[in-house]
Amino acid sequence: MTTTDRAGKRAALILNPIKNTGADAREIVERVSSEEGWEAPLVLETTVEDPGHGQAQEALRAGVDVVIAAGGDGTVRCVAEELSGTGTAMALVPLGTGNLLARNLDIAVDNPEEAVDTAFHGTERRIDVVHVTVDRAQKAHVFLVMAGLGYDAAIMSDTRDDLKDKVGWLAYVDAGIRNLPGKPARTTITIDGGRPFDRRLRSVMGGNCGKIMGGLEIFPGAKIDDGLLDLMTVAPRGRFGWLNVAGKLFAKGKGKDPSLEYYQCSRAEVQLHEPLEVQLDGDPLGKATHMSFEMKPESLRLRMPYGRKDPAILSNPLP
Incomplete structure (x- = not known):
């Protein structure tokens, strides 16, 4: 990626603050954004009253390039509900107990550093919702x-x-x-x-x-x-x-x-x-x-790791 490609890019991190590794996810996203020459990320925390919908809407209004959902399956679902059909890419930093979408797509469930790397550098596929x-x-x-x-x-x-x-x-x-x-x-x-x-x-x-x-x-x-x-x-x-x-x-x-x-x-x-x-x-x-x-069909853009995927999950298993 050239300097011109990086200029003006920005990620949003929607973070469930009750997850134990949430602080690490924020630090990693801020550091990688800086290393990649992106603007400082828009960090938005979920609440009991709003588990991700309003935060995703705010990220869309800000015009970010990728929205990173850091939390469990509930956080991921709420963010996806707002991003579906918009064309804005979504990425995951799994911090929950099940992390089922991440497990299906080989996104690291026990390594926030690797998951954040996928958010910035992974391949992008369109998935059904x-x-x-x-x-x-x-x-x-x-x-x-x-x-x-x-x-x-x-x-x-x-x-x-x-x-x-x-x-x-x-x-x-x-x-x-x-x-x-x-x-x-x-x-x-x-x-x-x-x-x-x-x-x-x-x-x-x-x-x-x-x-x-x-x-x-x-x-x-x-x-x-x-x-x-x-x-x-x-x-x-x-x-x-x-x-x-x-x-x-x-x-x-x-x-x-x-x-x-x-x-x-x-x-x-x-x-x-x-x-x-x-x-x-x-x-x-x-x-x-x-x-x-x-x-x-194919209404959500999602970042996932490069590499051949399980053909039981994706129609085209190639990266």
Whole structure:
């Protein structure tokens, strides 16, 4: 990059201040900006009242060249909600427990220095964003990794923060075990405007990419730039129902067991006969009886490391 290329460039850092390594992220971004000949970064901290939306809007008004979201999946989602469709690039410094988008895209989750280097020097790709409307609200939310109603959302809302601080993502396992008991809910699903069909389910999940902690791929074949929403229904039955679900997950969806079914589409609508918990990228949103998904292909510019990508995540795995 020449001196002329660098002149006038500026990054915005949207920082979740409650994360332990937040101060390091700020220092690194300020130092790299100086080393690269960029202007001093615009640093904006999130708050409980505003977890990233207003800060991202301020960064857009300032006309920055890249917005760096430093925090957990919730911070990333809120910033992406404002940047989607704008053409302004986004980068990540993962500071949370799950960091699912970063893990899917090989962005360093335990090395803020490396993540900041990617923000300034990484390759830039366009990824899909899924818009979600809960209970037919006027305003849609977005997610980048996965969202759902039922069992998965109950895990997110019931995970103990104190346990996350002690054991990290294993706290989700604790919540998952505690929420295994339960009854299936009557559910009506409509895919791409087709004929609705009924199921009795514990969970319905929409996926934009497939991997979670431990490298487990729960949406086999999901790619973050293919323009398709992956929908998964979970319906454990009988004494060994959850074992069947786990078996099909580890088999990457292969087999005919109806305990786990997959669909691909551009739009989907889920109607429940009783309210269940809702989550977007790990953020609990309370309970709802209706959820609609709409795919917005390649609507977010995202910085990621150079190098061949996992073809299970990107349609074009080359840098």
